[in-house]
Amino acid sequence: MDEDGVEPIKPSLETCAIDGQLAIIAGSDTAATALAHLWYFLLSQPQCFNRLRKEVDDAFPPGEDSLMDLARQGAMPYLNACMLTTQGCIWDGRKNGWSTLGSLNSFVPDGTQVAAWAYSIHRDPKHFSPLPNAFWPDRWLSQEKFVLPSGEAISQDQVITERDVFLPFSLGPMVCAGKNVAMTEMRAVVCAVMQQFDIEIADRSCVDSWEDDVHEIFVTSRGTLPVLLKSRSLPTLI
Known part of the structure; x- marks a missing residue:
């Protein structure tokens, strides 16, 4: 809005409206969608939920x-x-802002938006293996041995996690300016909820249909995920 009055030409109302809309969506829909999916995955896999809760309780003993x-x-x-x-x-x-697409040598007119389909990249076994389609947090841990959900043990050299192609916040000059803020606020929410509440699924049918109900329409349209929250009878710290 040129609050300091230093711009020779002030932005138009339309430009401010578009920028404002983007800022609101980028600062709310993204974090909300990520947290909703995280609870879906954790509630679908109790072993992951319990492991995360233990880490939270160990890092923040009740009463601190x-x-x-x-x-x-x-x-x-x-x-x-x-x-x-x-x-x-x-x-x-x-x-x-790209003029060519890799080895395709296809010209893209200036101003054309080009989408890198991160969903497919992140599920490509060349970049993330094993279980590229599964919620398996262990792939991001540094350890010599890994245990798959099936109970099978594998070595470190059998796990592929290519961080260079991981782009939930985009990459390069177009990287999300709010990345660190988003990660910080999501960690804070998860720790607070994990420490203070027991969480149960209220409607199993919503969990069963969750992934089918997710649609990408610039923002993410998703179904409902009703849960029951019960206080763990710990001191209120927030």
Whole structure:
């Protein structure tokens, strides 16, 4: 809005409206969608839910007044692994400004939006293996041995996690300016809910149809995920 009055030509009302709409969507729909999907995955896989809760309780023992220690939250391996896995399962990336597309040598007119279909990239076994289509947070952990959900143990060299092609927030000059804020606020929400509430699925049919009800329409349209929250009888810290 040129609050400082330094621009020789002030932005038009239409430009401000478009920028405002984008900022609101980017700062709300994205984080809300990611958190909704995270709860869906955690409630669908109780072993992951219990493992994350243990990490939260170990990092923030009940009764402490430091639940909002954002630096400590950022250093929680399994919490971050769960968030990265969730983002890898749902996001779409958009880019523009390219004149050619890789080896295709196809000209793209200036101003044309080009989408890199992150959903397919993140599920390509060349980049993420094993279980490229599954919610398996362990792929983001640094360890010598891994245990698959089936119970099978595999070595580190059998796990492929190519961080260079991971683009839930886009890459390069078009990377999301609010990435760190979004990650911080999502970690804070997850830690608070995990520590203070027991969570149960209220309607199993909504879980069964969750992935079928997700649609990409610039913002993400998703179904309902009703849950029951019960206080764990811990001190209120937030």
